Amino acid sequence: MGRRELIASLAFSITFSIALAYASIEVIRIVNLWMLGFIPDCVLLSDFPRCQELEALFRLVGYAGLAAILLVTVAGFLLKKTRLALLGSLAIYLPTIGYFAFTMFFLAGVGVLRLLWLPFTDSDVFVRIGLITFLPAWFVNTAVTWAVKLAAPGFTGDFSAPVGFVFMITGLALFILATFTWVSDRLRGKVLSTEGVYKFSRHPMYLGFIIWSYGLLYLASTVEGGRGWSPPAPGLPWLLSAVIIIGAALLEEAELRSKVGEYVKYAEHTPFMIPLPRRLGKAITYPVRKLIGKDLPDTRREVLTAMLVYLALTSLISLAVSYFII
Numbered sequence: 001m002g003r004r005e006l007i008a009s010l011a012f013s014i015t016f017s018i019a020l021a022y023a024s025i026e027v028i029r030i031v032n033l034w035m036l037g038f039i040p041d042c043v044l045l046s047d048f049p050r051c052q053e054l055e056a057l058f059r060l061v062g063y064a065g066l067a068a069i070l071l072v073t074v075a076g077f078l079l080k081k082t083r084l085a086l087l088g089s090l091a092i093y094l095p096t097i098g099y100f101a102f103t104m105f106f107l108a109g110v111g112v113l114r115l116l117w118l119p120f121t122d123s124d125v126f127v128r129i130g131l132i133t134f135l136p137a138w139f140v141n142t143a144v145t146w147a148v149k150l151a152a153p154g155f156t157g158d159f160s161a162p163v164g165f166v167f168m169i170t171g172l173a174l175f176i177l178a179t180f181t182w183v184s185d186r187l188r189g190k191v192l193s194t195e196g197v198y199k200f201s202r203h204p205m206y207l208g209f210i211i212w213s214y215g216l217l218y219l220a221s222t223v224e225g226g227r228g229w230s231p232p233a234p235g236l237p238w239l240l241s242a243v244i245i246i247g248a249a250l251l252e253e254a255e256l257r258s259k260v261g262e263y264v265k266y267a268e269h270t271p272f273m274i275p276l277p278r279r280l281g282k283a284i285t286y287p288v289r290k291l292i293g294k295d296l297p298d299t300r301r302e303v304l305t306a307m308l309v310y311l312a313l314t315s316l317i318s319l320a321v322s323y324f325i326i
Contacts, residue, residue: 066092073244077304080255082248089244092237093213125319126236132318133235137163137218160222167215175208192260200275202266203249207273210242239314246273247307254298272296287313 073088075081137160145158174197181196182205197204217238249272256263276284285295288306297303 077247077251077300080251080300082251085244085248085251089241089248092244093241128322129315129318130235130237130239131322132314133214133239134218134221135321137167137214161219164215164219164222167218168212169215171208171210171212171215173208174204174211178204178208192256192262192266194266194270199270202253202270202272206245206249210245213238213241239311243307243311247303249273250297250303250306251300253296257298 069088069091072091073085076083076085076088141159141163144163145155148159149155177197181198182193185193185195201207217235221235253263253267253272257267271281287309288297288302289295291305291309292302297306
């Protein structure tokens with residue numbers, strides 16, 4: 001790659017990623033200012049009767065909205081429209097942004113996005129199903145806290161917020177590197193990206209977003225009590241969002257295998273999402289391998305089957321674990 005292409009790729013990837021991050025915050029601020037005109041701050045109880053009326057109305061809207069999002073997502077998979085499925089994934093995740101903004105920056109209006117979570121938070125079972133989502137961050141936080149306490153016995157805090165930020169920064173960095181590689185390859189006329197972070201993951205952009213969104217979810221959940229009429233952020237919506245993204249990536253792979261001849265060879269030597277020890281990878285793919293006879297599904301039916309199987313397994317495990325935690 002020439003120096004000019006290198007500079008152009010680097011500039012584009014960094015500018016695009018920073019602009020995306022900044023735009024997400026700025027859009028939240030603008031939308032919040034607009035919504036504050038008719039969504040009151042129920043924390044301050046400035047208009048409590050109106051808050052009660054809005055909650056009853058939004059509960060119906062939340063259920064209807066979630067149903068519509070799920071229909072759009074399913075339609076995306078059935079019609080092989082991965083962008084439609086990804087749109088559904090983003091919509092399911094939107095309440096996390098609303099919760100984060102509401103708890104961290106005291107934005108009352110945007111907090112209404114959390115109405116899509118009402119079907120998840122109205123039921124204790126749904127809340128318990130999502131608890132397994134937080135285990136990785138809890139383990140990291142516990143390990144770091146214990147290590148610090150061993151070095152400084154008088155330490156009484158924890159690292160919940162820093163751990164959340166680390167996940168977010170890691171995800172954003174991975175997304176920037178993946179964007180840089182992808183743009184560089186397109187400028188050179190390459191159809192398939194196999195260098196840089198693409199050596200370690202076939203879908204580093206998706207992985208970067210998943211890690212970033214996980215960090216945001218965990219960071220929002222570290223705020224004790226939250227604000228307004230919402231409980232702490234549930235993990236099930238993020239889990240659904242991540243599974244949908246992975247399903248969309250699997251459908252894209254099926255298309256790439258048929259259109260890009262070298263993709264099959266590339267996939268043989270590169271992990272699907274995360275580089276894992278071989279035995280661990282085999283253990284994770286064991287359920288789907290028993291069902292369809294191969295490690296990864298490559299048809300719509302197989303992809304949907306795999307998604308449902310892993311959602312069911314994680315739900316059952318989460319329910320079992322939750323009764324030991326709560």
